[in-house]
Structures are given as structure tokens and as C-alpha cells.
Amino acid sequence: MLNRYVLVLNQNYEPLSITKAKRAIILLYLGKAEMIERYDGCAVRSVSQILPLPSVVRLIYYIKAPRKAVALTRKNIIKRDRHICQYCGTKKGPMTTDHVIPKKFGGKDSWENLVCACLECNNKKGDRSPEEVNMFLIKKPKRPHFFSIVHSFMEIPDRRWKQYLFLD
Ligand SMILES: [Zn+2]
Known part of the structure; x- marks a missing residue:
């Protein structure tokens, strides 16, 4: 104990x-x-x-x-989101990272604008904003605390x- x-x-x-x-x-x-x-x-x-x-x-x-900073990498975005597609909620299959606001609309490479997305959702969304395709995020993406990566x-x-x- x-x-x-x-x-x-x-x-x-x-x-x-x-x-x-x-x-x-x-x-x-x-x-x-x-x-x-x-x-x-x-x-x-x-x-x-x-x-x-x-x-x-x-x-x-x-x-x-x-404060230990967590590096903004594809791997850590997926870890932060626990390998859960932030659009449809699936945990299955390979995951990608998606720019919520696409780069062509000024979307940044940031913790707030990158989410884990399954291949299907990533393809479906493409280069459009979530509103345009009626796809909504499960939760608001934010910078993870060091410990949330520990959790993975x-x-x-x-x-x-x-x-x-x-x-x-
Ligand atoms: Zn999905």
C-alpha cells in the first residue's frame, strides 16, 4: 500500500x-x-x-x-487526444492530425488548432472549416499539461x- x-x-x-x-x-x-x-x-x-x-x-x-513543456509534434497531438478521433470519436485505425481551421484560411500549427482525426474524417473534412462540413469537435483542443502526456x-x-x- x-x-x-x-x-x-x-x-x-x-x-x-x-x-x-x-x-x-x-x-x-x-x-x-x-x-x-x-x-x-x-x-x-x-x-x-x-x-x-x-x-x-x-x-x-x-x-x-x-514547467516542462510538451513539444508540439504529431505524435503528441495524438497522445493528447488519446488516439480518439476528435470528430467522430472512434479509437480504431491509424490517426492523423487535422488543422481545425485549415492552413489556407490562416489556421496555425498550434495546440489549439491541431486535433487527432481518423483517416475517414480527415478525408471528409479536407481543406474546409468544421462549420462548412458540419463536423464538430468532441472537445476544445488546448495545450496539454506535461502530466496529460504522462497519462498516456x-x-x-x-x-x-x-x-x-x-x-x-
Ligand atoms: Zn473520425
């Missing part, structure tokens, strides 16, 4: 790192962090008391940490993490 993963938030609630429960409990014990979320029905027994198992903790003091290779251990990782 002490090896369960715990999400560490900075003092301003920005996700900072992922650690093991053992280390998070030490941070709590030392008064360096406070518990924000706990795992359901899990408790850690110490000599004198029973502590709930933390799932998310927040540091009491702000730590200056450089790590199972999120607690659904409550999502609100802090902006995955909701």
Missing part, C-alpha cells in the same frame, strides 16, 4: 510530481504537505494511529519548478487525480 502512487501538487494546486505513498506520508508527517484527496477504504497503520492513505497531497510552500503511458491510479491534471 505504501507503494501506491500519490500526486503531489504545488502550493498553488499545479501538479508537480508523482511519488509513492510512503514519501507522501513523510511529507504530511513533517507538515510539509496537506492531504487533499485520499484513496477510498485504504488506511496505513502506524504504531500509534491509523492514517488514511493519501491520493493527492499539496505542498504547504510554493516550490519554483520549471501510465494508468491514473485514482479518478480524483483528473481534476488536478485537467483531464476532466
